[in-house]
Amino acid sequence: MTDIQTPPGAAPEKSGVGSWLRRNVLHRRQEAPSPISADTVTVKEAPQDKSASDAAPPRVVEFRNVSKTYDDGYTAIQDITFHVDDLPGKGEFITLLGPSGCGKSTILRLIAGLSPQHPATSGQVLVGGLPVEGPGADRGMVFQDYIAFDNRSVLDNVAFGLECQGMPRAERYERAREVIQQVGLDVARDQYKYPHQLSGGMRQRVAIAGTLILKPKIILMDEPFGALDPATRYRMQDLIVSLWRELEATVFFVTHSVEEAVYLGDRTMIFSPGPGRLLQQLEVPPPDRPAKTMQREPAFLEVVFAIKDMVEKLEPSPSSGRG
Amino acid sequence: MIRSTRSIFALRAAPSPIIGRLIGFVSVAALVLVWYLVTLGAPESRIVSPAILPTPVEVGQRLLSLITGGADSEGGTLFLHIAASLRRVISGFALAFFVGVPLGILAGCSGPVRAALAPHALFLRNIPLAALIPLTMVTFGIDEQQKTMFIFIAVAPFLMGDALVAILRVPDKYIETAQTRGASTWQIISKVLIPLAMPAIYSSMRTLFGLAVGYIMLAELVNADLGLGHMLLVGQRRSDLPTIFAALVAIATLAYLVDRGLAFLQGKIFPYRPAED
Numbered sequence: 001m002t003d004i005q006t007p008p009g010a011a012p013e014k015s016g017v018g019s020w021l022r023r024n025v026l027h028r029r030q031e032a033p034s035p036i037s038a039d040t041v042t043v044k045e046a047p048q049d050k051s052a053s054d055a056a057p058p059r060v061v062e063f064r065n066v067s068k069t070y071d072d073g074y075t076a077i078q079d080i081t082f083h084v085d086d087l088p089g090k091g092e093f094i095t096l097l098g099p100s101g102c103g104k105s106t107i108l109r110l111i112a113g114l115s116p117q118h119p120a121t122s123g124q125v126l127v128g129g130l131p132v133e134g135p136g137a138d139r140g141m142v143f144q145d146y147i148a149f150d151n152r153s154v155l156d157n158v159a160f161g162l163e164c165q166g167m168p169r170a171e172r173y174e175r176a177r178e179v180i181q182q183v184g185l186d187v188a189r190d191q192y193k194y195p196h197q198l199s200g201g202m203r204q205r206v207a208i209a210g211t212l213i214l215k216p217k218i219i220l221m222d223e224p225f226g227a228l229d230p231a232t233r234y235r236m237q238d239l240i241v242s243l244w245r246e247l248e249a250t251v252f253f254v255t256h257s258v259e260e261a262v263y264l265g266d267r268t269m270i271f272s273p274g275p276g277r278l279l280q281q282l283e284v285p286p287p288d289r290p291a292k293t294m295q296r297e298p299a300f301l302e303v304v305f306a307i308k309d310m311v312e313k314l315e316p317s318p319s320s321g322r323g
Numbered sequence: 324m325i326r327s328t329r330s331i332f333a334l335r336a337a338p339s340p341i342i343g344r345l346i347g348f349v350s351v352a353a354l355v356l357v358w359y360l361v362t363l364g365a366p367e368s369r370i371v372s373p374a375i376l377p378t379p380v381e382v383g384q385r386l387l388s389l390i391t392g393g394a395d396s397e398g399g400t401l402f403l404h405i406a407a408s409l410r411r412v413i414s415g416f417a418l419a420f421f422v423g424v425p426l427g428i429l430a431g432c433s434g435p436v437r438a439a440l441a442p443h444a445l446f447l448r449n450i451p452l453a454a455l456i457p458l459t460m461v462t463f464g465i466d467e468q469q470k471t472m473f474i475f476i477a478v479a480p481f482l483m484g485d486a487l488v489a490i491l492r493v494p495d496k497y498i499e500t501a502q503t504r505g506a507s508t509w510q511i512i513s514k515v516l517i518p519l520a521m522p523a524i525y526s527s528m529r530t531l532f533g534l535a536v537g538y539i540m541l542a543e544l545v546n547a548d549l550g551l552g553h554m555l556l557v558g559q560r561r562s563d564l565p566t567i568f569a570a571l572v573a574i575a576t577l578a579y580l581v582d583r584g585l586a587f588l589q590g591k592i593f594p595y596r597p598a599e600d
Binding site: 134137141145147150151160163194196207210211 | 496501
């Protein structure tokens, strides 16, 4: 994000996010604009997979023609192919967008290595160039229903991963307090509280802290803010943006909200349901202003509406999209 | 306050603790009053014959003499009976706990173990309680060991089943969260599954302990010189109705106090998940 010039402010005229997209994103990688461009706003198609073999550094995540069909015959995702490159010094923020049943969570859980989605029925799921064998601490996961262990205080919840590694108590508590601070909780006030004493937003902060403390290379977030009220949601979006800038991790973020996907993402993947297919990958403007401000700007909304239109247009005929 | 204007007759409304207790007290008092009225007057003119129902005053006096000692031969022995019954329940229950709960946790964690234990558990759970008396007498004699084993066999299969269910009911997402934070299988069992299942296991223990206090009376009808069941038997043999009723009141009170005590402990042991009543 640092190599990109600061976009103009909330100017309501043509110099908003839409034109910023044209000026900066479209030509950043010297690729022709995609033929699928929406009517009003040009949103560039992200680079597609070419020959994967000659890529020098291993990719952070790579899907090669991945399908998942369950024992009962239901196909969750079909022929998904994409990759995420290892950007030195920073990770990409990828948002996954689409209606229920389009396989967004399946993709997240395949990366995490969680059953029954893992293993894939066909195709390859590679993380750091190696096939995923099962879950591990290098791929942290945050769920929608803010999972915090009921029997553990905030401190012990956050320190759980380090406890499993056998780190001595004093040391892991010290680290945990730092992260608790980072996610915006008050260490003095909250560290000895139990999850049932916390609000939903606070519990989600605990869950995020428990993941961050392990410094994973990949963070998987499955609609983490879906159950929060709008005001809390904006605050959590701002939190995620600021944390992610420090973290240099690749984030996969599933959401139902186009606004959230466009705001948070560097790249948005759009999926269609039944069976889940990857319709489109779009580069979207980065979040460089507070969530509440930026998501009200006309230029931002222009992009959101363009994507909503695009999703609507693409959905009825999945075969016309990319498989 | 909105609550104060809400009728206590509102659908599914819970009365305040004080009102609730008051209603409970009035309800018990009404029952005792009816009891008093139907046993009022000279023995011949009562609505219910003294051969069926003693007066509340008689029962109260007998209870008092059982507690403090008095003229009759059983005076002052109530606490000895209670202690004897509780000792048997606790020894059998402890055995059931140390066998049933680990087996249940093991079965909850492992599918093959679960499949192997299922038929045995089904069989043991379906042995009629009454059949356990002759069964345990054949194997364990008629002394204390038999009474312990009776409680053990009656309780252990249920304790195992409830521990199994408690483990299975911990939502998958807790396991998955632990996995994505690098926990090993053993760490998931010891740091996630067991602690999260414990409150449910404890609740089930609370219920089963209450039932076991009731079950022990059955075993005490045979060859016991102390115990609440023995007290009931003696009362029946002597046609001593006040003693039988006093024993029943003592049993109900004991069950209530034990349950309250266990509920109190629940709040202490699991502060993060308060007891549900």
